[in-house]
Amino acid sequence: MKVLVAIKRVVDANVKVRVKADNSAVELANIKMAINPFCEIAIEEAIRLKEKGHASEVLVVSIGPDACQEQLRTALALGADRALQIKTEDSPEPLAVAKLLKAVVDQEQPGLVILGKQSIDGDNNQTGQMLAALAGMAQGTFASDVEIDGDTLQVTREIDGGLQKVSLKMPAVVTTDLRLNEPRYASLPNIMKAKRKPLETHTPEDLGIDISPRQTLLEVTTPPERAAGVKVSSVSELVEKLKNEAGVL
Amino acid sequence: MGNAILVVAEHDNSQLKSATLNTLQAAVELKAQGAGAIELLIAGQGSNAVVEQAAALPDVDRVLVADADNLAHQLPEEVSTVVINLLESGDYGYLLAPATTNGKNLAPRVAALMDVAQVSDITEVVSADTFIRPIYAGNALAKVQSHDALKVITVRTTAFAAVAETGGAAEATTLDAPAALGISSFVGEELSVSERPELTSARIIISGGRGMQSGDNFPLLEAVADKVGAAVGASRAAVDSGFVSNDMQVGQTGKIVAPDLYIAVGISGAIQHLAGMKDSKVIVAINNDEEAPIFNVADFGLVADLFEVLPELEKALA
Numbered sequence: 001m002k003v004l005v006a007i008k009r010v011v012d013a014n015v016k017v018r019v020k021a022d023n024s025a026v027e028l029a030n031i032k033m034a035i036n037p038f039c040e041i042a043i044e045e046a047i048r049l050k051e052k053g054h055a056s057e058v059l060v061v062s063i064g065p066d067a068c069q070e071q072l073r074t075a076l077a078l079g080a081d082r083a084l085q086i087k088t089e090d091s092p093e094p095l096a097v098a099k100l101l102k103a104v105v106d107q108e109q110p111g112l113v114i115l116g117k118q119s120i121d122g123d124n125n126q127t128g129q130m131l132a133a134l135a136g137m138a139q140g141t142f143a144s145d146v147e148i149d150g151d152t153l154q155v156t157r158e159i160d161g162g163l164q165k166v167s168l169k170m171p172a173v174v175t176t177d178l179r180l181n182e183p184r185y186a187s188l189p190n191i192m193k194a195k196r197k198p199l200e201t202h203t204p205e206d207l208g209i210d211i212s213p214r215q216t217l218l219e220v221t222t223p224p225e226r227a228a229g230v231k232v233s234s235v236s237e238l239v240e241k242l243k244n245e246a247g248v249l
Numbered sequence: 250m251g252n253a254i255l256v257v258a259e260h261d262n263s264q265l266k267s268a269t270l271n272t273l274q275a276a277v278e279l280k281a282q283g284a285g286a287i288e289l290l291i292a293g294q295g296s297n298a299v300v301e302q303a304a305a306l307p308d309v310d311r312v313l314v315a316d317a318d319n320l321a322h323q324l325p326e327e328v329s330t331v332v333i334n335l336l337e338s339g340d341y342g343y344l345l346a347p348a349t350t351n352g353k354n355l356a357p358r359v360a361a362l363m364d365v366a367q368v369s370d371i372t373e374v375v376s377a378d379t380f381i382r383p384i385y386a387g388n389a390l391a392k393v394q395s396h397d398a399l400k401v402i403t404v405r406t407t408a409f410a411a412v413a414e415t416g417g418a419a420e421a422t423t424l425d426a427p428a429a430l431g432i433s434s435f436v437g438e439e440l441s442v443s444e445r446p447e448l449t450s451a452r453i454i455i456s457g458g459r460g461m462q463s464g465d466n467f468p469l470l471e472a473v474a475d476k477v478g479a480a481v482g483a484s485r486a487a488v489d490s491g492f493v494s495n496d497m498q499v500g501q502t503g504k505i506v507a508p509d510l511y512i513a514v515g516i517s518g519a520i521q522h523l524a525g526m527k528d529s530k531v532i533v534a535i536n537n538d539e540e541a542p543i544f545n546v547a548d549f550g551l552v553a554d555l556f557e558v559l560p561e562l563e564k565a566l567a
Contacts, residue, residue: 011385013521016388016520017385017388017389019389026384026385026388026389038502093366094357094366094367095360095361095364095365095366095367098361117502118502120385120386120501120502120521121384121385122384123369123370123383123384123385123386123501124367124369125353125357125369125370126356126357126360126367126369127357128357129325129353129354129355129356129357129358129361130357130358130360130361130367131361132358133329133357133358133359133360133361133362134361134362136432137432138326138432138433139325139326139354139358139433141325141350141353141354142350142354144495154436157350158350158495158496159350159351159438159496160349160350160351160449160496160504161438161440161441161496162438162439162440162441162494162495162496163438163439163440163494163495163496164322164435164437164438165435165436165437165438166324166433166434166435166436167433167434167435167436168432168433169431169432169433172432177495177502178485178488178489178502179488179489179495213366214365214366214395214396214397215366215368215393215394215395215396216393216394216396217391217392217393218379218392218393218394219391219392220384220389220390220391220392221389221390221392222388222389222390223383223387223388223389223390226527226532226545226546228544228545228546228547228550229532229547229548229549229550230548230549230550231539231544231549231550231551231552232549232550232551233551234551235551235558235561235562235565236565238533238549238551238562239562239565239566241549242510242531242533242549246510246531246548246549248453248509248510248530248531249477249510249566
């Protein structure tokens, strides 16, 4: 079985972004970029499925400018077998991403597609569900455990009230939550080896997909900052302030 | 193309969840911007009690009921078929769902099947087609205009007040249940049982982080919580370390909360955690590291050992 993993290049999780002075977008020049943390978990899960003998091949795909090849090479160093870049000028909307991934699914016929549940830049939490819809597949979103049982997939999902277990017919789509696994680091020899692994490039045009946007980003602003308050010196002072000053107790 | 608003209700077949009330407030605001009637969909099984509660909501014009075995656990593959059947009538200009794990699971599936984009997690209705939504863990706010005739939207429940619960008498229409798709099935669930309020609707929340050191120390927090009727939350660090279960996580990718009072105990204040609680009215931080970033957003900070503070706090609230 082939496993397809979709990954996104995003601002590093430790960077606190700033809004551009003209309010057109977030400042991304000279900022550290990385694989979206949820996508790292997706790569790790695919590699573990290969190590357990469930997967025969791990194909990793990313959509964006050539800079995203850096993240694809990282995925190859972590253990993916083959990479595919779909070249676009900037980051298409989730619906367009899902359509591009659906075209890849049609070509590659994976038994399982694993994606992060959301990217930490757009915070949309849409692409996996959309891909599942377009491909007519079942979806195991926010997964904290995945088990393959013949041609069905048992997925434990993190839901608002606790955990839910569902059984999905394969091929299926899984989106990762934080507790699914702890991603490994790439070793130096594997980073060297990754340079020789195949990385193909496609365009939305040769996949026959229209990625024109359906939304306009009118403005990006900085939310009102919370001012730091006061330090109190004791529990009694704290309780007194909460009761009489803030009125919340 | 009609302009009615279809709202997907959050419920567990026996009770309508408060997230529905907040989502309806966004619908009310859209109606004020010129959208049509507000229709509330209850997809489930044996959900008569929920239907009754829904019909009593004064802001709901019509209740739609889909009741079938394959809808019992509201799996998105099955529920989306029901929603698509409704949307294909062309009567609707909007589909709204709360940005809960259910809503987030369902709405994008519906949007893709209707070939429209989705606007996720809105915090403000600016006009009939323009919305504010947080991006980058809430470090920026995007004003987004949607050009699709059908707008699929998930609503951040903490950003909208709850609508009134009683006084209405909406008509309930039962829908034909579509055939089961059968590509997914429910196996089981482990739901956290607690007498305390739900995190997303609690007026007071007390959360523990890595500083709690172990799940065995959470009863110290719970004792304080029970004195003031608070919910208990946690940081990602506390959940990842196995102190407490995942449903307690507050943050960018966990639960977004905005209570009147949020007490962060032994939480350093990573941007991902702040994203989930910085809209709280009053924030208290208790931490022995006075450099912890949580103090930058706290209205009241107490630099002290939480193991001494918590029992004292419990006593002081008696």
